Amino acid sequence: MIGLAGSPTVTDIAVDAAIIAAEVICDVYNRPIHVVTKDDGSPVTEADAAAETAIIHRLSETGLPVLGEESVAAGIVPVLGERYFVVDPLDGTKEFIKRNGEFTVNIALVEHGRPVMGVVLAPASGDIFVGDQSGAWSGRVVEGAVVDRRAIRVGLLPRPRIVASRSHGHAALEQLCRTLDVESDVSVGSSLKFCLLARGDAQLYPRFTPTCEWDTAAGQAVLEAAGGAVLTLDGAPMRYGKGELKFLNPYFVAAASRDLALAGASEMRRLIGS
Structure with a gap:
């Protein structure tokens, strides 16, 4: 059972999954990158599939279905139901290939058609952003742990x-x-x-x-x-x-x-x- 006292919440598990995936991605990022082209013409690297495998393994303890970009590309679409994860293991593959650092790991929980929890982690910088029913916060991942956590909120300006x-x-x-x-x-x-x-x-x-x-x-x-x-x-x-x-x-x-x-x-x- 998730969310009982002393046990990790779904958000905790998703954050952990994103950190694990970021480590996989950085391992590939730090050596020559082999790129192939998918049927839709978009690029993909070994980091995409390896990161998604790591995420799905970590999320599996929740018992919830996972809709993953690379799984869908391979023809694997689970029965989703009303509550499931949506995963993009490496959003910004072109940025990853360019090595400009602007790529992310994305994990969301969808309930009844709406995303109610999300984790966005930029492996190159360690910047992490999380939102759920308790609010939104940002931080940095350093050696596998989240530090400098602080609440974040939108800000309005006279000219956007x-x-x-x-x-x-x-x-x-x-x-x-x-x-x-x-x-x-x-x-x-x-x-x-x-x-x-x-x-x-x-x-x-x-x-x-x-x-x-x-x-x-x-x-x-x-x-x-x-x-x-x-x-x-x-x-x-x-x-x-x-x-x-x-x-x-x-x-x-x-x-x-x-x-x-x-x-x-x-x-x-x-x-x-x-």
Whole structure:
């Protein structure tokens, strides 16, 4: 039984799984990286599969199903039910290959279609972000342990900062920035975009390009636990378990508040004509 006095919570287990996976990833990162191309054209390395195997092994004690990116790519999709984990063992494989440090381990717990717990760990820096029903916090992983833990919360500014590059983003992004009076770009790779919003470094993350559920679930959980919102362009919270859509997400906007997310979603609808 998870969560009884003296036993690890689901969040504890997920944090431990992420730390184990980060060690596996760093082992590969510190030597020549062999890259292959998946059927969808995206790159994958030995670190992706090895990290997912380590995560699934650690999560197995919960008895909950695990929806993992590499497992799905191999045709392994478990019966999910109403409560399950969503795992991206190495989000930002391109960043991993470039060795720029902007890649993460993502582990989320989904209940009834909503991510209620998330862990995002950047192996290269050791930065970790966690969100669950008790709130959101950040820290650093040093020699396998979390240190410098502190609560985080979204922060609102008169002119929001955006985690997207105007020069490399969707054609509509520049207009969105003008309409919402965006102050500046604070761009970063992988699910760290959600984490920058969660700790108040930025306020807006519009997504005009495709993502899958394992790309966003952990980051969404962290951001929502910190007081933010992630909405699809119809203004509804982004939901999970879309097996009939191959777990693809619609376009969405993440923001430091629901009102800002709604404003972003409305402008995105107008710009893309939907």
